[in-house]
Amino acid sequence: MKKLLFSEKARDDLLQILRYVSQDKPQAAVQFVDRLEEQCEFLARWPESGTVREDLAPQLRVFAYRGYGIYYRNLNDRVRIERVLPPGLDISQQSYD
DSSP: OOEEEEOHHHHHHHHHHHHHHHTTOHHHHHHHHHHHHHHHHHHHHSTTSSEEOTTTSTTEEEEEETTEEEEEEEOSSEEEEEEEEOTTOOGGGSOOO
């Protein structure tokens, strides 16, 4: 398993998801963010699982979980989660570095 790292933006994305979901379902929000983080751990084990998205940024891949896009890079010794974005967002307008 490769080392798993989160960018500052990815951590902020997860916090924003937690806040949004907790408006209606506080307990479910924590569980959902936990599941997103578990998917990130899966990517550290199986980094080729996502779809290549070099049209957005160099070495970028995306893996979907319940409509949310986990954007990451499979680097030599680590997997770096760059963003975790909700469905319906214009991904071409986002920053991945």
